[in-house]
Amino acid sequence: MSRSQSSPQTDVKTGVSTDTRESEREFRLHQLAKLGELAGGLAHELKNPLSTIKLNLQLLQEDIASVPDLDTSRARVQTLRREVDRLHQTLDSFLKFAGRIELDRQTVHVNSIIRDMIDFFNPQAAAHQVRVYASLTDEDLKVSLDINLFKQALLNMMLNAVQAMPSGGDLIIRTGVHDSTLILDVSDTGVGMPPSQLPRLFEAFYTTKKGGTGLGLATTRRIIEEHGGHVSVQSEPGRGTNFRLELPLRAQEKASVPVN
Numbered sequence: 001m002s003r004s005q006s007s008p009q010t011d012v013k014t015g016v017s018t019d020t021r022e023s024e025r026e027f028r029l030h031q032l033a034k035l036g037e038l039a040g041g042l043a044h045e046l047k048n049p050l051s052t053i054k055l056n057l058q059l060l061q062e063d064i065a066s067v068p069d070l071d072t073s074r075a076r077v078q079t080l081r082r083e084v085d086r087l088h089q090t091l092d093s094f095l096k097f098a099g100r101i102e103l104d105r106q107t108v109h110v111n112s113i114i115r116d117m118i119d120f121f122n123p124q125a126a127a128h129q130v131r132v133y134a135s136l137t138d139e140d141l142k143v144s145l146d147i148n149l150f151k152q153a154l155l156n157m158m159l160n161a162v163q164a165m166p167s168g169g170d171l172i173i174r175t176g177v178h179d180s181t182l183i184l185d186v187s188d189t190g191v192g193m194p195p196s197q198l199p200r201l202f203e204a205f206y207t208t209k210k211g212g213t214g215l216g217l218a219t220t221r222r223i224i225e226e227h228g229g230h231v232s233v234q235s236e237p238g239r240g241t242n243f244r245l246e247l248p249l250r251a252q253e254k255a256s257v258p259v260n
């Protein structure tokens with residue numbers, strides 16, 4: 001989407017909003033740390049009975065598999081199994097968002113992680129008639145990251161992008177540097193969103209999708225903020241959406257020598 005390039009989110013430039021941004025981030029991380037303790041305990045309490053239910057449903061399904069005249073019961077057991085799986089997945093997604101996060105940081109080149117992700121994601125994108133493009137800066141973008149969590153944050157946005165392009169389109173990933181900050185844009189040529197939708201986007205459980213968890217972007221923001229970064233969005237109905245991640249580069253990590 002060209003719009004995001006011609007009018008980049010201004011907060012990158014304005015030192016003014018940095019303080020507010022930081023205190024909001026601190027507040028959210030603090031809230032989540034408290035929530036994470038409760039969530040961890042609760043999840044543990046829920047997971048054991050859920051596993052028992054799951055196992056017993058499986059056994060029940062086997063018991064009645066070949067009993068005549070039990071088609072309705074078999075269908076009910078099938079529904080129960082599906083719903084239990086869904087509960088399990090929701091619980092896992094919630095823990096990814098609200099659970100305790102300890103970053104396992106390594107100094108890596110962001111472009112190489114993005115290339116890995118694109119290789120991994122390409123078949124899935126192609127299956128939905130989505131072309132993935134990368135426009136990666138030559139600057140040496142070594143950042144201290146938890147690779148798995150960062151990939152998760154990226155994947156959530158890539159999945160959303162594909163889901164926003166039901167008849168195919170372009171998914172573009174760009175990297176750049178501005179004032180010792182890594183700028184990573186993930187944009188799509190999908191359905192876009194009206195301005196009224198944007199304030200709620202990163203809230204946990206906010207979804208407009210049937211069967212959506214509403215935890216994808218909340219998790220992405222959590223992960224990026226745990227890294228000291230920031231996430232923002234620009235969107236235009238009918239044209240597409242651009243998610244921007246900003247992550248601090250330390251001075252010594254921003255070499256001016258091109259890598260390739």
Ligand SMILES: Nc1ncnc2c1ncn2[C@@H]1O[C@H](COP(=O)(O)OP(=O)(O)O)[C@@H](O)[C@H]1O
Nearest residue numbers: 160161164207208209212213214215216217241
């Ligand atoms: N690239 C996008 N284009 C249009 N809408 C989006 C995009 N990404 C996210 N959204 C909107 O934000 C909502 C929340 O996204 P997310 O937190 O990932 O949860 P989910 O994908 O489970 O709905 C989505 O339901 C959708 O309405």
Ligand SMILES: [Mg+2]
Nearest residue numbers: 156160216217
């Ligand atoms: Mg999602």
